[in-house]
Amino acid sequence: MINPEWLPYFAGGGLILLHLIGILHILHALMHVRTSQGTIAWIVSLIAAPWIAIPLYWIAGRKRFSGYVRARRSQDADLRKLSEDMHRRLRHYGVKPNDPFGRAAELLIGLPFTRGNELELLIDGQETFDAIFESISSAQDYILVNFFIVKSDRVGNRFKDALIKKAQEGVRIYFLFDEVGSHKLPRKYLRELKDAGVECHSFGANRFWWSRLQLNFRNHRKIVVADGREAFIGGLNVGDEYLGRDKRFGAWRDTHLRIQGPAVQAIQLAYLEDWNWAADGFLDLHWNGHAQTADQTVAILPTGPADLADSWQLVCAEAANTSTKRLWIASPYFVPDGGVLTALQTAALRGVDVRILIPEKADHLLVWLSAFTFFEETLPYGIKLMRYKRGFLHQKVMLVDDRYGFVGTANLDNRSFRLNFEITALSTDAAFIDEITHMLEIDFEHSKEVKIEDLTERPFWFRLGCRAARIMAPVQ
The missing domain is CATH 3.30.870.10 (Endonuclease Chain A)
Incomplete structure (x- = not known):
């Protein structure tokens, strides 16, 4: 039994210890926070209210998604070989930018501009989901899916049913979703997908316990790839509001993109890195992009908090x-x-x-x-x-x-x-x-x-x- 007379000493000692821990976090902030404004804000908070600021710092104060970087490095040899092989195959389709911006963008992202692609601009939800469901229906080998938000509503259930149907036909389905963006997704939704043979993983809950403290990092990508032959990226997630069915927002103005051709390989490479982080493994994918008659030039820019630069x-x-x-x-x-x-x-x-x-x-x-x-x-x-x-x-x-x-x-x-x-x-x-x-x-x-x-x-x-x-x- 603790003597009540000692309680003030325990409380004072705990407060001193908390401030000492706060000082250690201040040193980390001085060395690693991205901006001077952010550094000052964290220092003030860690001094004034360390009991609040310390847990918030673990969630929002980190400079890089360190767990993702470590996972990438652990598979670095395999990823590097795959990337080198992809660059070698794409060399035939490569186009060198002839202006400073294009050269800077290519150097920054490490992926080439390629010709031989076909780009279809998809305006708003109906056009986008019609194209995605058509692509899912025609897939023969595999489908890659990654969305920030997936909802269990009319379009979300239609999306789930389409994936289940293809899985039952023997098509491999790989389903990624962001743990924060899709926090309302019911377990029943995922269980039905898994029972049908769909491999499901959330981007967030994974191998490293400390990654759960990095909730401020999100996978905001929206990707669908069918058989390595065509891919979709853009602004739309999976939910009824993207079809204008939400009374609060009404009409929903958005833009998506269908891509066919060699550039699909670059999208697959970005997906594979995300899958490696979430599922701790590689996938057997097709890496032979075929040139399209439209012959349009495009580069894919995957960006995020695991990059060396912003x-x-x-x-x-x-x-x-x-x-x-x-x-x-x-x-x-x-x-x-x-x-x-x-x-x-x-x-x-x-x-x-x-x-x-x-x-x-x-x-x-x-x-x-x-x-x-x-x-x-x-x-x-x-x-x-x-x-x-x-x-x-x-x-x-x-x-x-x-x-x-x-x-x-x-x-x-x-x-x-x-x-x-x-x-x-x-x-x-x-x-x-x-x-x-x-x-x-x-x-x-x-x-x-x-x-x-x-x-x-x-x-x-x-x-x-x-x-x-x-x-x-x-x-x-």
């Missing part, structure tokens, strides 16, 4: 720095960091037509509020912010002059810059760029240009809330 942030900054005529970006979230913001400002000052298309409606309140704080740092420089008014805008698309068109999963925010695993297709094909241009021009017609008064005429409490929300930008 790859997507660098791509966005370089896109702005090298643009000369126009830079059009559609993203549901607009919370750029200092580097990207400066690049956008200088591009607009050079006379580049910089337009950022964001939603009028909010799905994540803190991120939506944060965007208001950037009005004063964008509009005076000539950057046009456009609010999409016909439903909720969720697409992730970018145009750089008449040279590059992007479609993928990455947003214009800190999560995509540093915390999420993303995948994006980057094409130089003139016809594809024209399609994106026409699509965005229609979107602009259904949008309203933002004015500085949209912020300054708001009440003080609203502007204060926006500033407070921006503080949380590094972990939103």
Whole structure:
């Protein structure tokens, strides 16, 4: 029995120990946190309230997804050989970029631009899911699936039934989902898939116990691959809202992409690294991409917190720095960091037509509020912010002059810059760029240009809330 007179000493000793542990975390933050603003915020928190800040630091303070890096290195020889073999096979289709941005992008991602591809722009949910279900139905050997969000609703159950049907036909099905994004997915849904022979793994719960403390890292990729012959990436997850069935959002504006040709191999390589992390194993896949008559050029950009650099942030900054005529970006979230913001400002000052298309409606309140704080740092420089008014805008698309068109999963925010695993297709094909241009021009017609008064005429409490929300930008 502890003497009550000793309790103050135990409490004082515990408090001292907690602060000492907090100091150790401060040293780690000084050495490893990505930004000076983030470092200062963590130091203040760890000093003032270590009992709260220490567990939060383990969840949100890490610079890299260390467990994924270790898993990648443990299979480094196999991955390197597979990558080298893929590069050798793709050499026949390789296209060398002839401008600084293209060369920088290729060096950054380590994957080549290839010709011989066919790209089909899929606009909104019905067109996208029709194409995906058609591809699933025609698969003969295997199907690779990776989604951030999978729901057990009408389209989610139809998706499950389609996979089960193919598994019963003897097709190998590999199903990845993000543990955080799909936290509401019922166990019954997964049990039905597994009972049919589908291999299911969550991206998060895996071999390393400490990875469970790294919840701030998410697999935000959306990938479907059929037999190594065609692949799908883009903005849509699996849920009824992506078909406009959610009463809160109404119409859902999104963009997806079907890819056939050699570039599918690059998508498979990114999927294989994710599968290796989640399932601790390789897959027997087809690696013989066949050229398509469309002969379109594309590169695949898989980016994430296991990269040596903040790859997507660098791509966005370089896109702005090298643009000369126009830079059009559609993203549901607009919370750029200092580097990207400066690049956008200088591009607009050079006379580049910089337009950022964001939603009028909010799905994540803190991120939506944060965007208001950037009005004063964008509009005076000539950057046009456009609010999409016909439903909720969720697409992730970018145009750089008449040279590059992007479609993928990455947003214009800190999560995509540093915390999420993303995948994006980057094409130089003139016809594809024209399609994106026409699509965005229609979107602009259904949008309203933002004015500085949209912020300054708001009440003080609203502007204060926006500033407070921006503080949380590094972990939103």
